[in-house]
Amino acid sequence: MLTMLARLLKALNAETSPWALAWAFVLGMFMGLTPLLSLHNVLILFLALSLRINLTGFILAFVVFSGIAYALDPLFNFIGEALLGAAALEGLWVTLYEIPLARLFQYNHTITLGSVVFCVLFAPIWLLVSHKLIVLYRGRVMLWFGKLRIVQVVKSTKFFGAYQKVSGLRGDF
Amino acid sequence: MKNIIRWPGLIAFLVIVVGIAVVIRVFAGPLLKGGLEYGLTRANGAEVNIEQAVVQWSPFALTLHGIEVTDPDQPELNRVQASRGYAEFNLWDALIGRIHIHELELADVAMGVERARPGRVRADYQRERDPIDWQQVLADLDIDIPSLDEVLARSEIRTPDLVSKIENDFQQQREQVETARENLPSRERIESYRERMQEITETRPRTPQELLALRERLDDLKSDIRSDRHHVETFVSTSEQAVRVMRDDLAALREAPSQDLARIRQLLSFDQDSMSELSGILFGPRVEQWSRYAFMAFDVIGPMLQRAEDQEQRPNRWHGRFIDFDRASRPTFLIDNAGISIRILDTDVMSNWQNITWQHDRIDGIPTTFEAGASATQWWRELYFDGEFALSDVRGFSGHQNWRVQGVNLVEQSLLDHQGVSARLLGAVLNSEGRLGVQQGRLDGSGLIRMQDVDMRLDGEARWAQILSDVISQVNAFDMNVSVDGPLGQPGLRLSSDLDNQLQQLLTRALRQEADAHLSSVRADLEQQVAAVTSAWEPRLQQFTGLRDQAREQNSLLEDLLSVEGSDLSIGEQLEDRLRDRLRRRIGG
Numbered sequence: 001m002l003t004m005l006a007r008l009l010k011a012l013n014a015e016t017s018p019w020a021l022a023w024a025f026v027l028g029m030f031m032g033l034t035p036l037l038s039l040h041n042v043l044i045l046f047l048a049l050s051l052r053i054n055l056t057g058f059i060l061a062f063v064v065f066s067g068i069a070y071a072l073d074p075l076f077n078f079i080g081e082a083l084l085g086a087a088a089l090e091g092l093w094v095t096l097y098e099i100p101l102a103r104l105f106q107y108n109h110t111i112t113l114g115s116v117v118f119c120v121l122f123a124p125i126w127l128l129v130s131h132k133l134i135v136l137y138r139g140r141v142m143l144w145f146g147k148l149r150i151v152q153v154v155k156s157t158k159f160f161g162a163y164q165k166v167s168g169l170r171g172d173f
Numbered sequence: 174m175k176n177i178i179r180w181p182g183l184i185a186f187l188v189i190v191v192g193i194a195v196v197i198r199v200f201a202g203p204l205l206k207g208g209l210e211y212g213l214t215r216a217n218g219a220e221v222n223i224e225q226a227v228v229q230w231s232p233f234a235l236t237l238h239g240i241e242v243t244d245p246d247q248p249e250l251n252r253v254q255a256s257r258g259y260a261e262f263n264l265w266d267a268l269i270g271r272i273h274i275h276e277l278e279l280a281d282v283a284m285g286v287e288r289a290r291p292g293r294v295r296a297d298y299q300r301e302r303d304p305i306d307w308q309q310v311l312a313d314l315d316i317d318i319p320s321l322d323e324v325l326a327r328s329e330i331r332t333p334d335l336v337s338k339i340e341n342d343f344q345q346q347r348e349q350v351e352t353a354r355e356n357l358p359s360r361e362r363i364e365s366y367r368e369r370m371q372e373i374t375e376t377r378p379r380t381p382q383e384l385l386a387l388r389e390r391l392d393d394l395k396s397d398i399r400s401d402r403h404h405v406e407t408f409v410s411t412s413e414q415a416v417r418v419m420r421d422d423l424a425a426l427r428e429a430p431s432q433d434l435a436r437i438r439q440l441l442s443f444d445q446d447s448m449s450e451l452s453g454i455l456f457g458p459r460v461e462q463w464s465r466y467a468f469m470a471f472d473v474i475g476p477m478l479q480r481a482e483d484q485e486q487r488p489n490r491w492h493g494r495f496i497d498f499d500r501a502s503r504p505t506f507l508i509d510n511a512g513i514s515i516r517i518l519d520t521d522v523m524s525n526w527q528n529i530t531w532q533h534d535r536i537d538g539i540p541t542t543f544e545a546g547a548s549a550t551q552w553w554r555e556l557y558f559d560g561e562f563a564l565s566d567v568r569g570f571s572g573h574q575n576w577r578v579q580g581v582n583l584v585e586q587s588l589l590d591h592q593g594v595s596a597r598l599l600g601a602v603l604n605s606e607g608r609l610g611v612q613q614g615r616l617d618g619s620g621l622i623r624m625q626d627v628d629m630r631l632d633g634e635a636r637w638a639q640i641l642s643d644v645i646s647q648v649n650a651f652d653m654n655v656s657v658d659g660p661l662g663q664p665g666l667r668l669s670s671d672l673d674n675q676l677q678q679l680l681t682r683a684l685r686q687e688a689d690a691h692l693s694s695v696r697a698d699l700e701q702q703v704a705a706v707t708s709a710w711e712p713r714l715q716q717f718t719g720l721r722d723q724a725r726e727q728n729s730l731l732e733d734l735l736s737v738e739g740s741d742l743s744i745g746e747q748l749e750d751r752l753r754d755r756l757r758r759r760i761g762g
Contacts, residue, residue, distance in 0.1 A: 049182035077493050084496045097498035103269035111493030 018138075022130035024053040026123050028061020033069045033076075034115040039105045073111055076118060080110030083117065201228040205235065217252070218298035219245035234261040243292025244285070251288055256281035260508075270505065277511035277529075281521065329436070332429040332699040336706050339422040343710050346415035350717055353411040358401040363727055366401075369394050370734050371756060388739035395735055402731040409728055412721035419714045423707055430699035434692060438685050452653060452670035455588045455596055455629075460622065460655055461666055504532040515545065522547045522556060533563040540572065554580030562611060569613045576620070577606040594633035596645075601627040607655070615660055622653040640687075644679035651675060733759045 030044045048058045069076075084093060096102035106112045197204070206226035213221035224239025237258040244252035259278040266273050373391050378384035499505065508529035514521045524545035528536060540563035547556040555578065562572020581603040589596040607620020627649055631642045651672035659665040733755070 046186050049186045050179060051182075052177055052179045055182075073493070080493060090498075093496075093498045094500055097500075098502070100265040100269045106495070108496045108498060109493050110496065114493075 018131050018134040020052060021054045021057050021134050022127050023051070024048070024055065024057035025061045025130040026127050027053065028058040028063075029065045029123070029126055030116075030119045031058075032062040032065025032067075033072065033119055035106075035109075035112050036066075038112055040116060069115070072115075072118075076111045076114030078114065079117055080112070080114030083113055084108060084110060198230075202226040206237075209237070213242070214295065217242055217245065219243035219248060219252075219294040220292035222292075232261055233264040233267075234259065236260075241288065241292075243288065243294070245294050245298045248291040248294050249288055251283070251286045251292075253282060253284050254286055255279045255283075271503070272506045273504075274508040275510070277508045277513075277526075279511070279513040281516045282513050283516040330433045330695075330699070332426075332433050332702060335426055335429045336702050339426055339706060339710075342418060342422055343713065346418055346717075347713065349411050350408075350415045350720070353404075353408040354720065356404040357408050357724065358404065358727075362401065363730065366394065366398050366734055367730070367756075370737065374737065374753065374756065391737065391739055395737075398731050398734050402728065402735070405724055405728045405731060409721060409724045412717050412724060415717050416714065416721055419710065419717065423710065423714065426703050426706060430696055430703060433699060434696055437692060437695070438688075452651075452672040452676075453668045455672075456653060456670070457666075457668055459586070459588060459598075460653065460668055463622075501532070501535050504530045504535040506530055506532070507536065517552075517556075520547065520550050520552055524558070531564045534565055538563065538565065549580075552582055553578060556581075560609075571610075571612055573608060573610045574618075575606075575608050579604050581605075588629070589631075594631070594635060594638045596629065596631040599628040599630055601625065601629075609657060616657050619654065619656045622655060623650075624653070625650045627651065640680055640683055641676065644676065644683050647679055648672065648675055730759065 027044055027048045031041050031048075034041065047053075048055065083089060093108065096107055202225070205228065206223050209226065210221055210223055220243045222239065222241040222243075223237050225237070227236040227238070228234075229236070238256070240255045240258055242252045242254065244250045257278070257280040259276070260274045261276045262272060262274040369390075373387060373394065376383075376387055378387050508526070511526040511529055513524045513526065515524055516522075522545055524543055526541065526543045528539050528541050530536060530541065533540060540561040542561045543559065545556075545558040547553070549555065557578070558574065558576045560572060560574030562570065562574075564570045583598060583601045583603055585597060585599050587595070588598050602625045604623040604625070605620055607618060609616060609618035609620075611617070629645050629648060631638060631645045633639065633642065651670055653668055653670040653672070656667045656669075657665070658667070737755075
């Protein structure tokens with residue numbers, strides 16, 4: 001875990017594109033907030049592996065958002081119940097119900113639909129917020145952070161040793 | 174594009190996906206076999222085995238070999254088994270739980286076949302109805318075979334009491350007759366009355382004074398006669414009563430031994446209630462096994478209906494729920510055509526089914542129909558089943574099944590082997606027909622099983638079994654009425670048969686024959702008692718009869734003498750002539 005955190009710090013501190021990191025956070029959020037064993041997560045995994053996004057950021061976002069998901073499940077359930085129960089959308093749901101692929105995506109599961117819709121709506125916001133935070137971190141926080149006495153102390157710890165070890169590696173992993 | 178795509182990751186993903194696809198393709202059979210065994214075992218409540226599963230991808234079809242479904246109530250038997258099952262269906266529909274089988278073939282389907290080893294029963298299995306334990310019924314039956322000594326002890330033989338009572342009666346009657354007889358006038362006295370009357374009537378009064386004196390003599394004579402006539406009348410009445418009582422008593426006494434023996438023989442019979450279960454004990458398990466074939470159609474549809482009764486998922490904010498948008502446009506389970514070959518007595522009976530589903534409303538209410546028939550074989554002359562059923566939201570589950578089997582040659586088989594009693598059916602010809610209906614998921618029906626050319630053997634240590642073994646071979650034909658009632662999966666059977674009556678009559682006859690030797694000595698003893706009484710009292714009765722007749726004659730004579738009036742004496746010659754003539758006629762003088 002320490003190694004993974006160190007890699008994330010390296011990515012934040014390195015030349016990795018802020019957008020690559022922001023997209024990794026977005027895809028990790030998708031996978032973390034929605035039920036794991038869903039067909040759409042295969043698509044998310046495909047995108048995460050195929051596109052040049054930061055995998056460490058993706059995995060950490062997935063872990064963090066998986067924990068948050070437990071607290072948000074009632075909200076997702078509410079959204080899903082509201083959408084699937086909406087009279088205006090009934091025709092769409094009935095049509096999809098007869099399509100095997102749609103059923104495999106478990107569109108008619110309240111938490112699955114609710115979480116996916118939430119993620120789709122929240123993704124642009126989270127993408128921009130992530131990007132902004134990364135840029136801010138690199139421009140201001142990283143310098144200020146490095147001058148802190150506590151950071152000086154940390155640099156003398158085992159964690160910093162791991163960080164330095166990772167810094168010697170090549171690539172994004 | 175080069176900066177966007179991470180080729181190693183893309184290739185790794187494709188490798189994983191393709192690898193999973195290859196694994197599924199290669200191991201689809203074993204994977205499906207395991208999945209089906211697990212799912213079917215849960216549904217069945219006991220172990221379900223599939224020897225091999227083979228997947229055909231285009232058109233998609235699944236072939237299962239060696240299907241065995243354990244009977245949870247009798248784990249040593251298979252509820253149903255088939256050597257091969259083939260189903261051709263749409264895979265995509267199946268993946269979303271919509272099963273539409275175009276062609277289904279089941280080969281060598283058999284019910285109640287013994288397993289190689291008992292199947293495991295799930296701990297959470299709960300049977301819906303306790304089956305009838307015929308062997309326990311036998312243990313509880315306690316067939317009461319009355320012994321002759323017991324019967325004699327409670328038979329209330331009435332002859333000795335009757336002898337005693339009649340002797341008392343006779344003594345009483347005799348005393349009454351003797352008492353009355355002591356007051357009877359003597360013969361001489363009666364004769365003197367006659368002579369005195371003759372003298373009076375033959376006297377020729379010549380003067381009125383003589384006539385008056387003669388009338389006074391007549392009045393005196395009649396007064397004397399009247400006093401004795403009362404005693405004669407009393408004796409006549411007493412003797413008549415004595416004769417009547419003695420005749421009736423002697424007649425009853427002569428009948429008493431026969432009546433006592435008839436009563437003893439009546440007691441030497443079997444309790445009808447205890448015998449009413451015997452046909453169930455002997456044939457109950459076998460009829461239950463036979464009935465599995467009668468329930469064939471409903472055994473097929475039963476598990477499907479349980480799926481239809483699955484409750485809708487309840488909302489759960491932490492786990493969510495699947496919402497059903499099924500608008501009843503298509504059935505979620507449908508088998509267009511099914512050919513099922515049923516194994517009966519080493520012979521395959523082909524059955525054809527159409528439109529197997531539990532959602533008949535979604536196929537315009539067209540019912541599921543089935544028909545099974547077989548031409549004459551060495552095992553039977555005719556075998557035919559047909560029926561239909563439908564499940565409707567409005568009418569519920571309804572349907573019927575008819576069967577007609579003729580000339581089924583039953584081979585030697587065990588009927589009972591319990592507590593040292595064994596019964597075997599060596600051979601019989603079975604004919605049966607009936608109808609089984611279903612309303613609201615409950616079975617209700619009846620059938621007649623007619624057994625002919627029956628050859629049975631029974632052995633056992635119990636006394637009733639020994640007697641029964643002698644008579645059971647005499648049973649040549651009997652009927653059994655089977656009625657069915659209960660829930661679809663666990664119907665209850667009731668069995669009634671005239672076999673019980675036959676066995677009861679034959680056992681009673683055998684028991685009486687066994688007792689006849691002893692009963693003849695009982696009869697001889699009773700008849701001896703009766704003969705002793707009758708020989709003593711028959712002469713008495715004759716004597717009383719003679720005395721009664723004599724008394725009647727005396728009474729008649731005295732009545733004639735009293736009929737002479739004083740006025741008759743005033744006419745002279747006419748009086749003389751009339752009295753003389755009358756007396757001559759009455760007394761024969």
